[in-house]
Amino acid sequence: MFESAELGHKLDKKTYAKEAAALRADLLDMQYDVKMASRFSVVVLINGVEGAGKGETANLLNAWMDPRHIETHAFPAPSDEELERPPMWRFWRAMPPRGKIGIFVGNWYTDPIVARVSGRIKNAALTVAIDDILRFEKMLTDEGVLVLKFWFHLSKKAQEKRLKSLEKDPKTRWRVTKRDWKLFEDYDHYVDVSEHVLRETSTGAAPWTVVDGTDENYRTISVTRHLLDTVRARLKQKEDKRKKASIAPFERSLDGRDLINTLDLKQALSKKKYETELEKLEARLNLLARDPRFKSQSLIAVFEGNDAAGKGGSIRRITGSLDARWYDIVPVAAPTEEERAHTYLWRFWRNLPRHGRINIFDRSWYGRVLVERVEGFCSEADWMRAYSEINDFENQLHRNGTIVVKFWLAISAEEQLKRFKEREKTRFKRFKITPEDWRNRDKWDAYEMAVCDMVDRTSTEIAPWTLVEANDKYFARIKVMKTLCDRLEAGLK
Amino acid sequence: MFESAELGHKLDKKTYAKEAAALRADLLDMQYDVKMASRFSVVVLINGVEGAGKGETANLLNAWMDPRHIETHAFPAPSDEELERPPMWRFWRAMPPRGKIGIFVGNWYTDPIVARVSGRIKNAALTVAIDDILRFEKMLTDEGVLVLKFWFHLSKKAQEKRLKSLEKDPKTRWRVTKRDWKLFEDYDHYVDVSEHVLRETSTGAAPWTVVDGTDENYRTISVTRHLLDTVRARLKQKEDKRKKASIAPFERSLDGRDLINTLDLKQALSKKKYETELEKLEARLNLLARDPRFKSQSLIAVFEGNDAAGKGGSIRRITGSLDARWYDIVPVAAPTEEERAHTYLWRFWRNLPRHGRINIFDRSWYGRVLVERVEGFCSEADWMRAYSEINDFENQLHRNGTIVVKFWLAISAEEQLKRFKEREKTRFKRFKITPEDWRNRDKWDAYEMAVCDMVDRTSTEIAPWTLVEANDKYFARIKVMKTLCDRLEAGLK
Known part of the structure; x- marks a missing residue:
């Protein structure tokens, strides 16, 4: 994979100067086209061996283009707010909106590679990490993000030479750290692992570009030209004419039975029984939320359901037994301008609870496979891939110690009609x-x-x-509370 | 101040039940009016002595109203991301947008009072803190935020009784901590300091309401009724017909001389001199940014200036000598939907740098006293108060160790015309x-x-x-770089 990058490519000064002048103008032009179109964001990943020009290239891209519309990120030690969320959270919060370019020097590739080289993880864990990355990047590209991945390579000999020359110059000495020399010792292993990761993650939609880092001129022109060409090609692409979903994908089972219409909606509880049960469950939930183990975990409750199925009422029973300082309720309505400028799941990522906290989503990321699917707000491809994106998302939450509890509140069409009519009559429910x-x-x-x-x-x-038979509010609320307690209890580690 | 609150007010069960039922419906109604109007946000501050029902009231407000449109905040130990910004940052990030209610249990009053009681700060520092609060709340109310401040009071005897009874009940025992008993010992001192603070901060626009916390029924009804009445009164108020600014406030000095027209715009540098100087300054800036002392400080550079005065070019000279991973450029254009739903300075607070980092604002919070003033986008009252709000803001940054450097780039009208025409001709400058x-x-x-x-x-x-004579780009850029270096160097502690 790195063979060509070890040929020792070079570009003479004169050719470089000529190319550079033209490229700079073109890049600025391209950048403003991206900004004006605001159809997609560009994510540039910069990885590779030390001394091969990663930082220099990030600086150069900022120098050649308008840095006001570039966001450059490095990811040093995570903050405590980052440590309390899944590892990808820090990357999600750094994602550029449409029309902007984000440069990630160090990114989701850094930790898996370094961890494998240092022996902190084994091959199996690396495979899992690669899988995660593949799905994450597929999500990005499916959502229209243009992902460019540059790997800056140096042969072992060239790396040694580079590090030494950086160390010699007082102006650049600070760039070389002990860690760099430690990494140099592991060069062969590092390159082996990297090659493996690159091979596994070079996809059609987000391929790697290996850059020979030896000669600065060559490196600069090859990176910027590739960036320019890729973005230009993308700008030329016609906007996807998103197809409206048809009802076709819905197929009734042969006998007409499904998960919903086989629910026994007649289940009910007496008021007395409800009150006794509720009091017990409230005490239990309160106790669980104060469990010392919960201090390093978090809880997400998701409420979906038919209109008027009683989501708000169920949520109020949960919050009724909690201290108001422990939870946030996230009502999910139309996305804001900033949210629309990002990929679909961004607005949910930005609302993840810290440790020891509970976030309750009143409607959620399932909107895409419910209302957006049924109303044709997104294409079949979009909602089809949403299932696996959502599973990935929840899996990341789970691995982070977040307990995810999901409720569908189901009522019959008749019950809904009754409730709608009641609502129209009640002053504060209209x-x-x-x-x-x-x-x-x-x-x-x-x-x-x-x-x-x-x-x-x-x-x-x-x-x-958890499907909740919600024609009877008492029954529904108790089932919600009980499920929440059971799941929270089981999830505490 | 607390006399009435020690009378031992009570409300019998029957009256309470009747009042409560009516209030709950009215509160819900009111809450949706607030949401629908989305003209202002409501900030409810909850303070007072321990055991007087602060937490209970926050819970009750969530229970009686729709918790989906209430954001309840407590402020335990700050996170590292919070510690790297001015102390008010954590409150700014918790501010509700228009149409929502934010409940702050513990807030900007907590620390000054506790610090004074514990002797950590003296009276002089408390006076400064009170001044800060007064100006902050004035800004909030001037910007249309409805601020309600509740102080929950208990006599010393009643507090002791309350704490003991909470401790007795296994269900509530967890609410009483050692810290509470420690605070109880300081009761008299605590009440003295609090009374002082309350008296000094009870303003016409944001007065304190002292609540007798002894009787739960009485407490509940008095708080909720006050909340309801205050918000309703506000809802009834006609929207401020904001007056357009007139040109009247501009007055030429008698001799026609001013800061701008007395600048010597002829100042210039040769290309050679420029290049030599720039190289030196670049090295100096790079070194300063890597100064170990800078790791616990941050830098903000603000660029304002005539159109085409060369802000972008000056910014690029700064970034040219920095590693792209150290800085963010914040281009300030029209505010987003979320930004518009908050007070004016919110969008700048959300873009403050962490320690060791540099944020460059391309246009800034000065927009209000420049374009907004001149174009009449806000009233005279708005831009007049902006001066002191901005000074407060920058003072907070300064106290936090943030070095703030502000540039006005001035060119002559003739030079601007020339540049406009040039821009129209150049492809990537159009x-x-x-x-x-x-x-x-x-x-x-x-x-x-x-x-x-x-x-x-x-x-x-x-x-x-720093006023920068910018007719000559070389001169301007060197002056910017030099000033930035000087100020950064002088600001390192």
Whole structure:
């Protein structure tokens, strides 16, 4: 993989000067086209061996283009706020919005490679890490992010020479650290592991570009030209004419039975029984939330359900037993301008709880496979891939010690009609009912099938769905509280 | 101040039940009016002695209203990301957007009071803290935030009784900590200091409401009724018809001389001299940015100036000598949806650098007293108060060890015209020139006077303005670089 990069490519000064002048103008032009179009963001990953020009290239890109529309990130030791979220959180928060270029010097490749070289992880864990990266980058490119990956290579001999010459010059001495020499000792191992990772992660949508770092002129021109050409090609691409979803993908089972229509919605609880149970569960939940083990974990409760199924009421029963300082409720409505400028899951990533805290999502990332699917707000390809993206997301939460509890609150069409009519009559509930709610009823069957699909595809052992029979509010609330307590208790480590 | 709150107010169960039922419905109604109007946010501060029902009230407000539109915050030990910014940063990031209610259990009053009681600070420092709070809250209320401040009081005897009874009940025992008993010992001192603080901070726009915490029923009804009445009164207020600024406030000095028109714009440097100087300054800046002392400080450079005065070019000379991983450039254009939902300075607070980092603002918080003033985008009252709000802001940065360097790049009208024409001809500079730029030229005099006002009112010893004669780019860039180096060097502690 690094053979060509060890040929010792060079570019003479004159050719360089000529190329550079033209490229700089073109890059600025391109950058403003990206900004004006604001159709996609550009993520530039910079990796490679030490001394091969990683930092210099980041600086150069900032110097040649307008640095006001470039965000350059390095990722030194994570802050405590970062340590309390899944490892990818720090990268999510650094993602550039559409129209901008983000340069990541050090990124999601750094830790797996370094960990493998140092022996901190074995091959199996590396394979898992590679899988995670592949799925993450696929998500990025599927969402329209242009991902460019540069690997800066140096032969062992060239690296030694480079480090020594950097050390000699008082101006650049600070760039060479003890860690760099330690890494140099591991050169062969480092290159082996890297080659493996590069091979496994060079995909059609986000291939690696290996750069010969020996000659600065050659390196500079090859990187900038590749960046320019790739972005230009992308700018020329016509916008995806996103196809509207049809109802076609919904297929009833042969006998017409599904997860939802086989629920026994008649289940009910007496008021007295409800009150006794609720009090017990409230005490239990309060106790669990104060469990010392929970201080290094967190809890996410997701509420989805038919309109008027009682999500708000169930949430209030949960919060009723918690101290208001322990939780946040995240109502999920239309995304804001900033959220729309990022990939779909960004707005959920930005709302992850810190350790010891509980975030309750009133509607959630499942919007894409529910309302967006049924209403045709996204293409079939989009909602189809959302299932696995969501599973990845929840898996990352799980590995981070976050307990994810998901509820679908189901009511019958008749019960919903009754509630809608009640709402229209009650002063402080009127706001809860909109013309859209009435329209959604026309698509009852489509929603039902979308829900069944969703449950089939995203109910995992780490984050299972709980279907809640919600025609009777008492029954529903107790089932929610009990499930939440059970899952929280089981999830404490 | 606490006399009435020690009378031992009570409310019988029956009256309470009746009042509570009506209030709950009204509160929900009110909350949705706030949400629908989205004209202002509500900030509820909860302070007082331990055991007087602070936490209970936060919980109750969440229980009686829709918790999905309430954000409840407590402020335990700050995270490292918080410690690297001014102390108020954690409150800024918790501020609710318009249409929402934020409950702050513990807030900007907590630390000054506790610090004074514990003897960590003296009266003089407390006076400074009170001044800071007064100005901060004035800014909030001037910006339309509705600030409600509740002080929960208990007599010494009642507090002792309360703490003991909480301790007795296994369900509430966890609420009483050793710290609470320690605070109890300091009761008299605590109440003295608090009374002083309350008296000094009870302003017309944000008065304190002292709540007798003894009887839960009485406490609950009085807090919720006050909240309801205050918000309702605010909802009834007609929206401020903001008056357009007139040109009237601009007054030429008698002799027509001002800070800008007395600048010697002829100053220039030869290319050779420029290159020699620049190289030296680049090395110096790079060295300063790597000074070990800088690891616990940060730098903010602010660029304002006439259109086409060369802000971008000056910024690129700075970044040219820095590693791209050390700085962020914050281009300030139209605020986003989320930014518009907050007070004016919020979008700058959210972009403060961490320790060891440099943020460069390409345009800044001075927009309010420049373009917004001249174009009449805000009222005279708004931009007049902005001067002191900005000084407060920069003072907080200064106290946090952030070095603030501010540049006004001045060119003559003739030079600007020349540059505009050049820009229209150059392919990759065309984007830089808009019809608005041409329009702004018509208001040259108004802008000039606004700049002079701004400098007079916001050039402080901790954050002075540097006026840069920028007709000659070389001269301007060297002056910027030199000033930046000098200020950074002088600011390192």
